Amino acid sequence: MKRVHGKTIKTITIDIAKCNGCRACEVICAAFHAKPQYSSTNPARSRIRVIRDQVADIYLPVYAGEYTAAECAGRDKYIIDGREYDECAFCRASCPSRDFFKEPDSDLPLKCDMCESDPDITEPMCVQWCLSHALVYEEREVAVDKVTAVDEVDIGLKALADEHGWPKVMDAIGRMREPLPE
Amino acid sequence: MRYAETGFNLEVDLTRGSIERVATNPRDTEQLLGGLGTNARLMWDRVPPEVEPFSPENLLVFGTGLLAGTPAPGCNRTIVSAISPQTKLFAFSIMGGFWGPELKHAGYDKVVIRGKSAGLVYLWINDDKVELRDATHFRGLGTLETAELIRQELHEPMAQVASIGLAGENRVFFASIEQGRSSASRQGLGAVMGDKNLKAIAVRGKKDINIARPATFIRHCNDALKYIEIRDKNPIPGVMPILAGLGSPQEMRENDEQWHTENFMWGNARHRRKGFWTEQIHEKWTNTMETMRTRLLSCHNCPLKCGAAISVDTRICSYMMKCFSKLTYTMAAMSDLDFGLKIAQKATEHGVDAFSAPQTMAFAVELYEAGILTDADFPGWPSDPEGRFYWLLDHIVGREGIGDVLADGTYWAAERIGKGAQAFAHNNIKKHEQLPLKLGMLNPIYFLMYSTGEKINITQIEGNFPQTPFPTKEEREAFVKDWEHVPDERFKQWFLDWEMRGENSIPNYPPIDATSEIVHWQEMMHYVDDSVGVCAGLSSFPLKPPYHLHNWPSIISAGAGLDLDEAGLKHVIRRTRTLVRAINILRGMRRTDEKPPDDHWKYRFPELETKLLDAYYRFKGWTSDGIPTRATLHELDLDHIADEFLRRGILKEEEEDAAPATALGAASASDVTAGAGGAA
Numbered sequence: 001m002k003r004v005h006g007k008t009i010k011t012i013t014i015d016i017a018k019c020n021g022c023r024a025c026e027v028i029c030a031a032f033h034a035k036p037q038y039s040s041t042n043p044a045r046s047r048i049r050v051i052r053d054q055v056a057d058i059y060l061p062v063y064a065g066e067y068t069a070a071e072c073a074g075r076d077k078y079i080i081d082g083r084e085y086d087e088c089a090f091c092r093a094s095c096p097s098r099d100f101f102k103e104p105d106s107d108l109p110l111k112c113d114m115c116e117s118d119p120d121i122t123e124p125m126c127v128q129w130c131l132s133h134a135l136v137y138e139e140r141e142v143a144v145d146k147v148t149a150v151d152e153v154d155i156g157l158k159a160l161a162d163e164h165g166w167p168k169v170m171d172a173i174g175r176m177r178e179p180l181p182e
Numbered sequence: 183m184r185y186a187e188t189g190f191n192l193e194v195d196l197t198r199g200s201i202e203r204v205a206t207n208p209r210d211t212e213q214l215l216g217g218l219g220t221n222a223r224l225m226w227d228r229v230p231p232e233v234e235p236f237s238p239e240n241l242l243v244f245g246t247g248l249l250a251g252t253p254a255p256g257c258n259r260t261i262v263s264a265i266s267p268q269t270k271l272f273a274f275s276i277m278g279g280f281w282g283p284e285l286k287h288a289g290y291d292k293v294v295i296r297g298k299s300a301g302l303v304y305l306w307i308n309d310d311k312v313e314l315r316d317a318t319h320f321r322g323l324g325t326l327e328t329a330e331l332i333r334q335e336l337h338e339p340m341a342q343v344a345s346i347g348l349a350g351e352n353r354v355f356f357a358s359i360e361q362g363r364s365s366a367s368r369q370g371l372g373a374v375m376g377d378k379n380l381k382a383i384a385v386r387g388k389k390d391i392n393i394a395r396p397a398t399f400i401r402h403c404n405d406a407l408k409y410i411e412i413r414d415k416n417p418i419p420g421v422m423p424i425l426a427g428l429g430s431p432q433e434m435r436e437n438d439e440q441w442h443t444e445n446f447m448w449g450n451a452r453h454r455r456k457g458f459w460t461e462q463i464h465e466k467w468t469n470t471m472e473t474m475r476t477r478l479l480s481c482h483n484c485p486l487k488c489g490a491a492i493s494v495d496t497r498i499c500s501y502m503m504k505c506f507s508k509l510t511y512t513m514a515a516m517s518d519l520d521f522g523l524k525i526a527q528k529a530t531e532h533g534v535d536a537f538s539a540p541q542t543m544a545f546a547v548e549l550y551e552a553g554i555l556t557d558a559d560f561p562g563w564p565s566d567p568e569g570r571f572y573w574l575l576d577h578i579v580g581r582e583g584i585g586d587v588l589a590d591g592t593y594w595a596a597e598r599i600g601k602g603a604q605a606f607a608h609n610n611i612k613k614h615e616q617l618p619l620k621l622g623m624l625n626p627i628y629f630l631m632y633s634t635g636e637k638i639n640i641t642q643i644e645g646n647f648p649q650t651p652f653p654t655k656e657e658r659e660a661f662v663k664d665w666e667h668v669p670d671e672r673f674k675q676w677f678l679d680w681e682m683r684g685e686n687s688i689p690n691y692p693p694i695d696a697t698s699e700i701v702h703w704q705e706m707m708h709y710v711d712d713s714v715g716v717c718a719g720l721s722s723f724p725l726k727p728p729y730h731l732h733n734w735p736s737i738i739s740a741g742a743g744l745d746l747d748e749a750g751l752k753h754v755i756r757r758t759r760t761l762v763r764a765i766n767i768l769r770g771m772r773r774t775d776e777k778p779p780d781d782h783w784k785y786r787f788p789e790l791e792t793k794l795l796d797a798y799y800r801f802k803g804w805t806s807d808g809i810p811t812r813a814t815l816h817e818l819d820l821d822h823i824a825d826e827f828l829r830r831g832i833l834k835e836e837e838e839d840a841a842p843a844t845a846l847g848a849a850s851a852s853d854v855t856a857g858a859g860g861a862a
Contacts, residue, residue, distance in 0.1 A: 020487045021363075022480035023280070024255070031253045031393075031400070038396035041253050042287060044388035053339070054362055054502075055330055057476050057491055104388040131411055131485035 007144045010114045010137070012063065012127060018134035019059040023050050025126035025135060032115060032125045044104045047112040048126050056083050061126075061135060064101035065092030067109035072097075184208065185394035186249050186742040187216055192290045192312060194305060196378050197238055197297030201312050206291065212744060212754075213819065216248030216291060217261040218274055218712035219758035224294060225263060225272055226761060226823070231768040235267040235370075236353065236377045238298040244285070244344070244383065245292040247715010249741050251283035251391045251482075253403050255410065255728075258283055258482035259715040260344075262366040264374040265769075268355040268538075268591050269613050272765040274637060275371050277344070278481035278717055279364030284342040287387030299379035302351075306336060307385045317381035322348050324531025325360035326501060332384050345382035346372045347533030349579040353377050354589040356538035356615070360530060363489060363502045364481060367535040368639055369614060370591075394743030402737045406728040410485055410720070418725055420657050421648070428727060429719035430505045434478055434490035437468040439509065448513045450544035451609040451618035467519040474523050481717065488719060494527045501527050506617070507536035513618065514540030515571045525571055532579040537639075538591055538615040543574040545592045545606055546584070554601050559584040591615060609779050612771070614638045616779065624689040624783045629791060630701040630798050632778035634808075636762050643705050645723040646730075647673070651680040651687070667730040669703050676700065689787050694794055698801040703731075709755045710734055757818040760803075760810050764823045767832060773799075773808045809833060 026043035033047070034040045043049070047064040072095075075087035094101035094109035101110045115124040122128075123137040161169050193202045206220070214220050221243045233239045242264045249257040260282035266273035285293065288307050295305075304317040320328045329343035342361065349357035350372030357372030358365045366372075393399050410428060417426035422441050424431035433439070440459035448455055474494060478487035479502060489504040503526060511529070512522030529539055547570060549555040550563075557563065561583065564570055577585025587595045592607035592615055609616050611632060617640060627647065628640070635643035646667060652658045655678070662674040676696045681687050692700060707722035707730075714734070721729040729737070735746040746754070776795065780786075799806060803814030809832060815824040827833040 020478060020480040020485075022482060022484050024483045024485065027253050027483045031396075034390075034396075036396060038253070038393060038400040040390040040392045041251070042388070042390045044287070045390075054491070055326075057493070059477070129407065129485075131407065131414075132480075132487070 005144055006141045009140050009142050011140065012114075012124065013136045013138060014061050015134050015136070016060050018132050019050065019061060020132045020134070021050060021052055021054075021059040022132075024129045024131075025061060026050060028125045028129040042104070045110065047101065047110045049100050051086065051089050053086075058083055058085065058089075060085070060089055062090065062100075063092055063112040064094055064110045066111065067094045069096070071095060183392060184211075184743075185392050186252050187211060187246075187291045188286055188289050188389075188391070190290050191292040191294055192307065193294050193296075194314075195297045196295060196299040196303070196314070196380060199299075199314055201314070203290070203312075211248065211742065214758050214761070215713035215738065215742075215754060217245050217250070217259065217715045218247075218263070218709065218762070219754070221245040221261050221263040221274065221292070222272070222758060222761045222765060224292075225265075225765050228296075229265065231770070233265065235265045235270060235374060238296065238378075240265050240296075240374060240377075242295040242371070242374050242378060242380075243292055244281075244295075246282040246286055247711075248713060248738065250715035251286035252393060252741050253400065253483065254716070254737060254741065255403060255406050256481070256484040256486070256717045256720040257715050258484065259712070259717060260285070260366070261712055261715070262359060262371050264371055266369040266371070266614075267353065267373050268370045268594070269638065271612065271638075271769055271771055272636070272762060273369035273371060274712065274762075275359075275366035275368045276712060276718075277359070277361055277364040277366040278484075279342070279361045280482045281342040281344050281361045281364075281383075281385060282715065283391075283482045284385045284387050286391050287389050288385055289387065289389050293383060295375075295378060295380060298377065302379050302381050304332060304345075304382040304384060305380065306332075307383065307387075308336075308338070308341075309386070309388055320381050321351065324348075325358075325533045326362060326531060328382055329360075329362055329384075332382055336384065338384070338386050341384045341386045343382050343384045345533075346375050346380075347531055347579070349373075349533045349589075350376035351381070352579060352581045352589065354534060354579060354581070355591045355594065356535040356542065358533045358535050360533050363479060365530075365533075368537070368637070370535075372533050393741055395740040398736065399740040402733065402740065405733075406720075407485065409728040413726065413728065414486075418661070420652055420661075421725065425649075425724070428724050429486035429717075430488035430723070432488065433505055433508045434471075434475060434488065434503065437471055438464065439467065440464075442506065442509055443513070445619075446509075446513065447618040447620050448516050450514070450548045450606065451541065451616075451620065452548075453516075454620070463518075470519045470523065484717060484720070486719060492523055492527065494524050501530040503530075510536050510540045510618075511571065514544040515567045517568050517571075521568045521571075525568075525575065528572070529575060532575065534575075534579065537617065539575070539578070540571075541609065541615040541618065542578070542588050542592050542595070543571050545595070546574055546588055548606050549599065549603055552602075552606070554599065554603050554606075555584065608781055611778060612638050612775050616640065620781060620784075622784045624786055624791070626689055626692065626694070626697045626790070626794055627700050629778060630697060630794055631704070632782065633776040633795060634701075634798065635705065636766060637708070641723065642708055642718070643701075645704050645718065646707055646725065646727070647700050647704055648677065648725060651677075651682050653682055665726065666732065667726055669699075669731055672696070673700065673703070689785070689790055694797045695801070697794060698798045701798065702801065705759070706752065706755050707731070709759050710751070713755065713758055714738060753818070757820065760814065760818055760820060761823070763804070763808075763810060764815075764820070764827075767809050768826070768830070771808070773806070776808060805833070 025048045026046040029046040029048050031038045031041040051060040077087050078085040127135045127137040191204050193204050245261045247259045260277050263274040302317045303314045306313050325345045325347040328345045344361040353373040353376050355370045358367040359372045423436050443458045474492050476491045476493045479489040489502045492503045493500050511525045578589045581589050587598050593610050593613040596603040596607035631643045658678050676692045711718050711722045721727050735748050735751045739746045812824040
C-alpha cells in the first residue's frame with residue numbers, strides 16, 4: 001500500500017560566486033550555538049566553514065552533515081572554471097580525515113541543525129548574517145513516498161540473501177536485533 | 183574570566199630565542215581598552231627615547247583591538263607598532279584581514295617582539311604550541327609567496343600569515359607587513375621586522391573568545407548589520423560615490439576615477455591634469471579593472487567588500503588591493519591603470535607601502551630630470567616611465583646603488599643626495615610621504631588634522647564631518663536630519679552655517695574654537711577604532727557610520743565586561759591619545775614639526791594658522807609647544823609621564839601656568855566623577 005505525505009525540506013542555496021570570504025557565517029554560527037547563547041564565538045566550533053584558498057581564488061561555504069566513522073576509500077578532485085578544489089572540499093561529513101566539524105575540545109562531531117530553536121527563528125543565523133547573499137534560505141514541501149522506502153529494504157535484504165543465503169542473513173538479524181521489551 | 187580579550191600576551195625575545203605567555207593586567211583594559219592604547223603603554227614603559235629604530239630594544243608589537251574577533255561586524259584589526267625608522271617617532275599602522283582574530287582564538291591579545299634573531303626565522307603560533315622556525319629558505323621571497331609556502335610547510339591551510347618581503351629584509355624605510363588580505367604599510371614597520379630577522383608570523387587558533395553580556399552585545403551586532411544594509415542602499419546624496427557609502431572608499435567597485443585623476447596630483451605630487459578623464463580613458467580603465475579583478479573581498483566578519491583580488495595575467499588571484507592604492511603607481515609614473523595594477527603586484531610581493539614607494543620613485547625621476555641625479559646613478563635605466571618605475575622598484579627593495587639611498591624615503595634620501603634635492607621632497611609631514619594632494623584655499627579643519635595627526639596620514643584622522651560644505655541650505659538641512667552621530671547639536675549648526683563662499687566659508691569658517699572641536703571629534707573616533715580594533719570604514723572614516731560615540735560605550739561594555747558611559751569612553755580615549763603624544767614628545771617632536779607641506783595649499787594664512795594651532799593645543803590641554811601639561815597628565819592618571827617630562831626638562835615647574843583650564847579638561851574632570859570606566 002502506498003502512503004504519500006508531505007515533508008518540509010530546509011535548504012540553503014550556496015552561490016559561491018557571491019561569497020566575499022568574510023566568514024561572518026562561521027562567527028555567528030559558533031556564537032548562536034554557544035551555551036549560554038552568544039556567550040562566546042569560535043569558528044572552530046562552527047557548523048559551517050568557508051573553505052578558502054586565496055591563491056586559487058576559492059571561497060566555498062560548506063555545512064556540517066553526517067558524522068562518518070571512516071574515511072573514504074577513494075577520493076575525487078573537482079576542477080571547475082580552472083580552479084582545482086581539494087578532494088574533500090564539497091564533502092559535508094564530519095570525518096577522521098580533517099578537523100572540520102568537530103568540537104575542538106572533545107572531537108565530538110558537529111552537524112548543522114538549521115538553527116532550529118525555541119522560539120523559532122525565521123532563517124538560520126548564517127543566512128541572516130550573509131549580506132552578500134551567497135547563502136539563501138528556502139523551504140519547500142516535498143512528497144515522500146513511504147512505500148518506496150520499504151521497497152528499498154526489501155531490495156537490500158534480497159541482495160544480501162542472494163549473496164550469503166537466507167540462513168546466514170536470518171542469523172545475523174537475530175544477533176543484531178535489539179531485544180524486545182519484556 | 184576575561185571577556186573580548188584573552189588576558190595573555192605572547193612575549194618573544196628573538197635574541198635569546200625565548201617565548202613566554204604573560205598574563206596582562208585587567209586594570210590596563212579599564213584604563214586603555216586594548217589595541218593602540220595598550221600598545222602605547224608597552225612602548226612608554228619599555229622603550230626609552232634613546233632606543234634607535236634598528237635596535238634590538240625597539241619593540242615590535244602586534245596588538246589586536248579589544249573587540250577584534252568578537253561577533254561585532256568589522257572588528258578584526260591588529261595594531262602594529264614600533265619606533266619608525268623613517269620618522270623616528272611612535273608608528274602605529276593598522277591591518278585588517280584575518281590575522282588578528284586568529285591570534286585571539288589562539289589565546290593571545292598581542293605578540294610582543296623584542297631582540298634580534300641571529301638568522302632569519304619565523305614564528306609559528308598554534309594555540310598553546312609556539313615556536314621559532316628557520317626561515318632562511320624563504321629569504322628574498324615575496325610576502326604572499328612566503329605565506330603560501332609556510333602554510334604548505336606546516337600543513338596548515340587555515341593558518342594566517344603576516345610576512346615581509348625583500349623590502350623588509352633589506353630594511354627599506356617604507357617596507358610593509360603583508361597579510362594576504364591586508365597590510366600594515368605605513369612608516370616602515372616591515373623594516374623593523376626585517377631588522378629583527380623575523381620573516382613572518384603564522385597563527386592558527388581554535389579557542390573561544392568570550393562575551394560578557396551576550397544578549398546586549400548581539401543586539402548591537404544585529405543593529406549594526408541592519409544599519410549597514412540600509413545605509414548601503416541609501417548613499418549620501420551630494421557626495422561623490424566613493425565617499426557616499428560605508429567602508430573604505432569603494433575604488434575596487436567604482437570605475438569612475440574622475441575625481442582622483444583630476445583633483446589629485448600626478449608625478450611627484452606635482453601635476454594636476456584637469457580634463458584627463460575622457461570617455462576613452464573611462465572605457466579603457468574599466469576594461470582593465472574588469473579583466474584583472476577576479477572578486478570583491480572582505481576582511482574577517484565584515485559585509486563590506488572594500489578589497490579586490492587582482493590577477494594580473496591569469497585566473498589565479500595574485501594579490502589584494504583596496505582604496506587609493508589602485509592609482510598611486512599609475513599617477514606617480516604618469517602612466518595608466520594597466521601598469522599601476524601590474525607593478526602593484528610586484529610591489530606587494532616585495533612588501534612596500536603603496537603611498538611612499540611610488541612617491542619616492544617619482545621623486546627619483548624628478549631628480550634625474552633636474553640633473554641632480556645623472557645617468558651615472560642609473561646604470562641600465564630605461565627610457566619609458568613604466569620601465570623606469572620597475573627599475574626603481576627593483577633597486578630600492580634590493581638597496582642597490584641609488585636604490586639604497588632612495589630606500590630611506592624622500593626626506594632622508596634628499597638629505598643624503600643634497601645639491602638641492604630637499605626641495606623635491608616636498609610632500610612630507612614629519613618626514614613621511616603624504617597623499618598627492620595640492621589645493622587652493624586653506625581649510626582650517628584640514629590644517630589642524632594634517633599638522634597634529636600622529637598617524638601622520640590624513641585618512642587616519644579625517645572622517646565623520648563632511649570634507650566640504652554642501653552647496654545649498656536645503657541639502658545641509660537634509661543632511662543633518664538623521665545625523666545622530668555628532669557629539670552634540672552644535673556640530674550640526676556649524677555644518678548648517680558652513681557655506682561654499684562668503685563670510686562663512688574657508689579659511690575663516692568654521693570659527694577657530696569650533697574647528698578645534700570638529701578636529702577633536704574626528705580624531706577621537708579614530709583612536710576609539712584603533713583601541714577597539716574595528717575598521718575605520720565602519721566607524722571613524724565614513725559619514726554616518728553604524729558605530730559612533732553614542733553606541734560604542736554600550737557595545738564595548740557589553741563585549742568586554744566594562745562599565746563605560748560616554749564620558750568614560752571619552753576619558754579613556756583621551757588618555758590613549760595623550761600617551762601616544764607623550765611618547766613622541768619624549769622623542770623630540772614639537773610644534774615646529776606640526777605642519778602640512780608648505781605647498782599643500784596655494785593660499786596660506788600664517789597668522790590664522792598660528793591662532794588655530796594655539797587654540798587647538800589649549801583645547802587639548804597641551805602647552806603652546808604641543809606638550810601635554812602636568813594638569814592634563816594628572817587628570818588622565820599619567821602623573822608618571824609628567825614626572826618624566828620634569829626630570830628631562832621637557833616641562834618646567836614654572837611653566838605650569840601655561841595652559842589655563844580648558845573646556846575639554848573641565849569636561850573630562852566632571853566626566854570622571856560621573857562614572858568613568860570601572861570593571862564590571
